Amino acid sequence: MIVETSDLWRTFGGVAAVAGVNFRLEPGELRCLIGSNGAGKSTFFKLLTGQLRPSKGHISILGRQTTTSQPFEISRLGVGIKTQVPNLFEGLSVRENLHLAARRTYAGKAARLAAEAMLDDIELADRAGVPVRELSHGQRQWVELGMVLVSEPKLVLLDEPAAGMTQAEVERTAMLLQRMRKDRAFIIVEHDMHFVRNIAERVTVFHRGRILVEDTMEAVTSNAEVRNAYLGQKFGKDHD
Amino acid sequence: MKTELTSPAFIAALVIGGAIVFAAPLFLETYDLFNFTVFAIMAMLAISLNFVWGIGGILSLGQALFFGLGGYAYAITAINLGSGWGLLAAIAVPCLFALIVGYVAFYGRISDVYFGVVSLTISLILYNFVNSTSDAFYTIGAARLGGYNGIPSVPPIQAPWAAQPLGFEAMYMLCALTALVFYLGVRLFVRAPFGRVIVAVRENDLRAELLGYDPRYHRLVVFAIGAAMSGLAGAFFAAWGAFIGPDTFSVSFAAQAIIWVLFGGLGTLIGPVVGALSVSWFTTWLGEVRLLDPNIALGLLFIISVLLVPNGMVPALRRVLERLRIVKERADT
Ligand SMILES: Nc1ncnc2c1ncn2[C@@H]1O[C@H](COP(=O)(O)OP(=O)(O)OP(=O)(O)O)[C@@H](O)[C@H]1O
Ligand SMILES: [Mg+2]
Numbered sequence: 001m002i003v004e005t006s007d008l009w010r011t012f013g014g015v016a017a018v019a020g021v022n023f024r025l026e027p028g029e030l031r032c033l034i035g036s037n038g039a040g041k042s043t044f045f046k047l048l049t050g051q052l053r054p055s056k057g058h059i060s061i062l063g064r065q066t067t068t069s070q071p072f073e074i075s076r077l078g079v080g081i082k083t084q085v086p087n088l089f090e091g092l093s094v095r096e097n098l099h100l101a102a103r104r105t106y107a108g109k110a111a112r113l114a115a116e117a118m119l120d121d122i123e124l125a126d127r128a129g130v131p132v133r134e135l136s137h138g139q140r141q142w143v144e145l146g147m148v149l150v151s152e153p154k155l156v157l158l159d160e161p162a163a164g165m166t167q168a169e170v171e172r173t174a175m176l177l178q179r180m181r182k183d184r185a186f187i188i189v190e191h192d193m194h195f196v197r198n199i200a201e202r203v204t205v206f207h208r209g210r211i212l213v214e215d216t217m218e219a220v221t222s223n224a225e226v227r228n229a230y231l232g233q234k235f236g237k238d239h240d
Numbered sequence: 241m242k243t244e245l246t247s248p249a250f251i252a253a254l255v256i257g258g259a260i261v262f263a264a265p266l267f268l269e270t271y272d273l274f275n276f277t278v279f280a281i282m283a284m285l286a287i288s289l290n291f292v293w294g295i296g297g298i299l300s301l302g303q304a305l306f307f308g309l310g311g312y313a314y315a316i317t318a319i320n321l322g323s324g325w326g327l328l329a330a331i332a333v334p335c336l337f338a339l340i341v342g343y344v345a346f347y348g349r350i351s352d353v354y355f356g357v358v359s360l361t362i363s364l365i366l367y368n369f370v371n372s373t374s375d376a377f378y379t380i381g382a383a384r385l386g387g388y389n390g391i392p393s394v395p396p397i398q399a400p401w402a403a404q405p406l407g408f409e410a411m412y413m414l415c416a417l418t419a420l421v422f423y424l425g426v427r428l429f430v431r432a433p434f435g436r437v438i439v440a441v442r443e444n445d446l447r448a449e450l451l452g453y454d455p456r457y458h459r460l461v462v463f464a465i466g467a468a469m470s471g472l473a474g475a476f477f478a479a480w481g482a483f484i485g486p487d488t489f490s491v492s493f494a495a496q497a498i499i500w501v502l503f504g505g506l507g508t509l510i511g512p513v514v515g516a517l518s519v520s521w522f523t524t525w526l527g528e529v530r531l532l533d534p535n536i537a538l539g540l541l542f543i544i545s546v547l548l549v550p551n552g553m554v555p556a557l558r559r560v561l562e563r564l565r566i567v568k569e570r571a572d573t
Pocket of ligand 2: 041043159
């Protein structure tokens with residue numbers, strides 16, 4: 001099992017952002033996580049990566065108990081995350097952002113080569129020396145995606161990787177992900193239904209901190225409960 | 241690393257810096273040499289503050305307290321055991337102190353601003369404590385702490401193989417060369433793999449941590465190295481004036497170091513040196529001509545630099561030069 005949570009809770013004051021989630025992810029699975037704003041998806045990611053401590057419950061990742069681990073310890077198990085808000089070394093060049101990520105896995109020259117290869121993959125080789133703060137929003141998303149993938153993580157968490165992208169950029173992102181798929185496990189939070197339909201195998205629907213349904217995309221889109229809770233407001237639109 | 245050591249800019253900095261240091265005694269009066277020695281010591285403090293704050297992103301507002309700790313550690317140890325042990329103590333004591341404070345602060349994940357306040361508070365506590373040690377009870381071996389009177393007759397630095405302690409000229413040389421080594425060391429550090437991670441942690445500690453770097457550990461290392469650097473500067477200061485007093489723990493001294501770094505350019509490599517030298521020289525000159533109270537002048541300088549050159553003189557000058565170059569290029573074509 002790549003990820004296993006049991007009765008996972010996280011409350012803020014009186015509000016339960018994650019309320020008793022039992023989640024399992026098999027090796028090699030690509031899971032999409034959907035749910036309306038405030039459903040608890042990002043909070044769930046923060047719990048998995050150690051940015052937040054659970055109020056209750058347990059997390060095991062790649063066979064280790066990580067309930068009280070520090071973020072860097074979880075990262076070192078082979079977990080990469082692209083957070084919902086951009087999270088980059090803004091003042092450093094694209095190349096250096098990737099290199100700092102690659103260095104976690106590769107030593108010396110191999111890290112440089114891996115960073116260069118990723119520059120090509122995210123099609124930013126011609127902007128390698130530019131500080132990332134000078135890039136467009138979509139390009140910055142790719143740099144962060146590249147940082148996550150260049151360290152060859154076993155589990156990849158992506159929180160809205162296509163947010164704020166043009167339709168063309170969204171498609172390129174989906175293609176990039178397919179190429180980087182290998183035999184890795186992914187959990188992807190995304191509001192863009194077009195994107196989700198494109199890449200998803202199984203879909204987990206979050207609603208008010210709980211798992212509402214877990215099924216194939218077809219089954220989920222035809223589920224009445226899901227339509228009420230989330231998709232009803234969603235169909236016909238690609239962005240919110 | 242290899243490319244950095246052989247880069248033209250690095251070699252130029254080394255040659256020019258070395259030449260100025262070695263040539264200065266040829267055309268400086270003893271009195272000026274004496275002043276330049278303390279300027280070099282202040283440059284060392286400025287470089288260490290910039291290292292911790294500008295490079296490491298740690299808001300160490302009370303960094304000067306390590307200078308004071310180093311000065312006292314040197315004075316007490318040198319009086320009892322000789323200057324060699326004194327220098328070692330001046331590096332080890334602040335470094336250990338920083339490891340303890342840093343461990344509590346960084347591993348307890350206290351926030352950045354809070355850390356700044358804590359570091360100033362520690363300065364104040366030390367200031368009050370040392371000021372209250374006039375009683376003979378506060379005697380370590382042959383060294384009396386002396387409270388607000390400080391410790392007089394601090395021994396000068398003497399090499400173990402030498403018959404005499406360092407004279408004016410040799411002391412100047414030691415301080416200037418050490419300042420140069422600090423500058424070059426920080427330069428190399430920020431380009432080394434470990435230094436890049438330090439910069440990454442400063443840029444975005446969450447991202448660094450999510451990549452698997454432990455920001456707490458990296459901050460602690462930077463903080464401890466910076467404290468050791470400040471401590472050595474404090475030892476040189478105590479040896480230079482044969483005196484160390486509690487004013488080195490005062491908030492106004494801590495503020496001076498901050499002003500040098502801000503005025504010169506926080507986070508730049510040469511800026512803090514420029515700031516320390518120009519502001520120290522300026523306040524010394526003000527003291528001589530008695531035009532304006534140096535503290536008021538420092539305050540004004542602080543306000544002016546924050547308002548007019550918020551990134552410091554060195555980046556501002558760079559921008560002016562860059563603009564001139566563009567204007568010239570346009571004129572040429
Ligand atoms: N640090 C916090 N302090 C207080 N409340 C929080 C905090 N973080 C999240 N919440 C609350 O927890 C709930 C879940 O938030 P979360 O960000 O996990 O939702 P989400 O599913 O990611 O939504 P979105 O699709 O808008 O990103 C929300 O009600 C939010 O207001
Ligand atoms: Mg979210």
